[in-house]
């Protein structure tokens with residue numbers, strides 16, 4: 001690997017001058033300049049290799065040759081829009097549908113997770129004729145205006161003067177570790193679903209009506225939260241009774257990451273089927289594309305509005321060729337199976353680490369979606385935010401990329417490419433072990 005291109009300092013200077021200052025960079029005091037990547041590894045301008053535990057977009061591995069080839073070949077042949085017939089579009093829609101419950105049969109292809117969720121809201125509004133949306137505490141659903149409104153993760157960062165939009169209602173995050181109802185509660189699924197029911201009742205009292213409940217199938221930015229089984233079924237029942245629809249945001253957690261199932265909402269059981277599913281990030285392995293899948297009924301209602309839906313880039317032949325290649329690689333390389341096996345190995349190792357480090361309060365995960373919550377006190381659950389930052393900075397020194405998230409930024413978040421190996425898991429856990437030992441010594445000295 002050669003050190004071609006600008007000197008790192010020049011890249012930093014130009015970035016400061018020309019890129020919006022709210023576009024944050026990892027490790028701002030010493031950012032990393034990545035010039036190449038392959039599989040689960042990224043390389044800086046000096047050829048230094050980093051183990052990537054965070055890039056869930058590079059789902060089947062960075063720069064997977066099959067995906068690159070599919071995109072390049074189609075780009076050299078034809079790229080146009082969905083106003084022309086093309087086999088890639090329909091074959092891809094058919095392949096995606098085959099991964100989903102039967103009633104989710106109609107696709108809209110778009111370009112980003114935000115576009116997908118914005119369209120999902122439009123579908124819900126049009127289908128139900130209602131306006132109000134229930135979202136979860138700490139949720140993030142995208143960066144466009146309609147989604148900032150329903151993303152407490154973001155709107156809580158605004159100044160005190162900013163008010164929650166009247167049509168938005170925030171339900172407690174179904175977090176059984178730190179949330180309102182915890183593991184010691186006899187029925188967390190019902191308790192959290194009843195909170196949603198209470199919100200619906202209050203909305204009705206105000207003369208308003210519910211259009212949708214939206215949630216990630218597993219909350220990611222919200223702190224790697226795994227909702228109790230049965231929660232979505234009960235929420236869906238309350239929401240449907242109120243005339244609304246259930247939107248499952250699979251932008252981060254879909255496409256086999258959770259190991260035992262292809263879609264994370266399926267972890268709730270086969271008796272749960274959302275009305276709308278949104279997909280993004282891993283869908284194109286880094287190529288900007290995304291999708292909304294819904295039922296025939298919802299799609300027909302959207303059509304009945306009389307307005308055409310046209311998207312210049314969504315569903316173009318290149319994106320569809322890439323999407324098909326991603327599905328092929330997941331299957332060919334059994335990446336869903338790998339997520340299950342390596343994820344289990346990783347959580348086992350982390351579980352053993354928890355026995356030795358009191359700073360680790362909770363380990364939770366499904367497949368290669370894993371959270372490690374750091375706390376200063378296992379009873380009070382005092383978030384160990386600074387310690388989590390310390391861990392990720394020290395890991396960076398060891399050339400391992402991990403991030404911390406959640407409302408207290410104290411949850412170490414594993415979401416690596418699905419080609420992550422058991423050896424990669426061994427390495428990162430070994431390093432965390434060493435760092436935690438050092439951190440504890442460091443803290444007791446402080």
Ligand SMILES: Cc1ncc(COP(=O)(O)O)c(C=O)c1O
Nearest residue numbers: 112113114140141142251252280
């Ligand atoms: C759960 C979830 N939904 C939606 C989005 C928005 O996706 P995008 O950044 O592609 O617009 C994100 C992005 O982080 C996300 O995590």
